[in-house]
Amino acid sequence: LGNTKIELLHPYGAQSPIAGFLAKNASGGIHHICLEVPDISAALETLKARGVRPLSDKPKIGAHGLPVVFLHPKDCGGVLTELEEKCSPA
Numbered sequence: 472l473g474n475t476k477i478e479l480l481h482p483y484g485a486q487s488p489i490a491g492f493l494a495k496n497a498s499g500g501i502h503h504i505c506l507e508v509p510d511i512s513a514a515l516e517t518l519k520a521r522g523v524r525p526l527s528d529k530p531k532i533g534a535h536g537l538p539v540v541f542l543h544p545k546d547c548g549g550v551l552t553e554l555e556e557k558c559s560p561a
Contacts, residue, residue: 507555525543527541
């Protein structure tokens with residue numbers, strides 16, 4: 472798959488979301504998937520209109536310095552889904 476990356480995650484501390492995931496899933500597994508979108512606010516409004524619940528009211532700056540928002544797994548086939556706004560070309 473073109474433009475695909477796999478990230479290996481490690482918990483920053485005992486209270487991190489990744490630590491909680493590993494406590495429930497000792498053998499590991501897929502924590503979440505991330506989808507790049509050109510406009511995160513527009514994507515969020517479209518998904519909300521279709522009944523998909525975000526886990527926060529507005530995007531936050533994520534690990535890569537870009538706006539992100541997570542979607543409720545129950546609304547995404549049981550998968551925690553992250554939207555990340557594409558970096559604008561310089």
